[in-house]
Amino acid sequence: MGGEQVLQSDDLRIIITAIIVGTFARFFTLKEDYRQYPSYPNGYIIHIITGFVAAALGAVAVPALMSKNFVAVTFLTLAIQQFRDVRKMEKESLNDLEQTEYTFRGSAYIDGIAKTFEVRNYFSLITALITSITMTVVPLNMWGEIAAGVGAGIIVLLLLKRFSKGKTIGDIAQVEQAEIEVKDSELFVDGIYVSNLLGTDNAAKLFQEEGMAVVITPNENHFRINLDNFGQRQAALFEATRALGIKRYHFTRKDYQDGRVVIALVPLKRDQDAMIEAVKKCPLIESAKKDHAVMGNSLKGRE
Incomplete structure (x- = not known):
């Protein structure tokens, strides 16, 4: 009877520790999403709770296997569906919110955001699972087991975070302030034609006096594949408008000759540095990514 009670106590300690570490993993990655998710308090609660559930599933897997309760492990398959x-x-x-934003995120950006939220629940599950395994196999005293489990969980979390970290526009291109020029009803930015919608004197004056623009120049020619993608340009425009607001007008255009991309707008908040930073930190859309080395090898193979 006593031995059974000790075993239950050990299992409980493993499960609780793994759940705490796994839930922390979700909280640790949640703070990166402030640019992508609009409702801070409610959004945090929703995703911390789902992270807790993911951590609980990962935490109970090993004790369930050790007690030969194989039915309990099948809940992992339900977790994937959840x-x-x-x-x-x-x-x-996010699709429902599209009509309420200054400009659209775009389907490509929304798909990337949704995948990110799904993957980070797996972070919680895997972190809790590794914590649980470590505490089970390491023959130490109670505090030694807890320290080993927490340490292993944090290491796995950092590795997962590093492995899943995506690039941003700032990693593949230079983002710089651009010069705005209005000729009659036509808008040019750094010599690139943008629009002919400035048909009134008030519109032209508004853009000349309050307009802001940046030009995105790819570091290498093959990065044009990413930047020319409409979903990527729409995402960059969205981040700029989210950071500064919109008084009127917002455009994104590309130069077909050298691959430069222009973002121009009349913001509520005039802060050129904030605009540049927002565009630089815009994530690269997964659907627009192309690995130059892989593409090169594939083409060579065909030859």
Whole structure:
């Protein structure tokens, strides 16, 4: 009877520690999403709770196997479906908000955001699972087991975070302030034609006096594949408008000759540095990514 009680106590300690570490993993990655998710308090609660559930599933897997309760492990398959539902929920929520934003995020950006939220629940599950495994196999005293489990969980979390870290526009291109010029009803930015919609004197005056623009120049020619993608340009425009607001007008255009991309707008908040920073930190859309080395090898193979 006593031995059974000790075993239950050990299992409980492993499960609780793994759940705490796994939930922390979700909280640790949640703060990166402030640019992508609009409702701070409610959004945080939703995703911390789903992270807690993911951590609980990862935490109980090893004790369930050790007690030969194989039915309990099948809940992991249900977890995968639940996390897919999280992605679906995020996609539907952000699509519903499209009409309320200054400009559209775009389907490509929304898809990337939804996948990110799904993946980070797996972070919680894997971190809790590794914590649980470590505490089970390491023959130490109680505090030694806890320290080993927490340490292993944090290391795995950092590795997962580093592996999943995506690039931003600032990693593949230079983002600089651009010069605005209005000729009659036509808008030019650094010599690139942008629009002919400035048909009134008030519109032209507004853009000349209050307009702001940046030009994105790819560091290498093959990065044009990313920047020329409409979804990528729409995402960059969205981040600029989210950071500064919109008084009137917003455009994105590309130069077909050298691959430069222009973002121009009349913001509510005039802060050129903030605009440049917002565009630089815009994530690269997954659907627009192309690995230059892989593409090169594929083409050589065909030859």
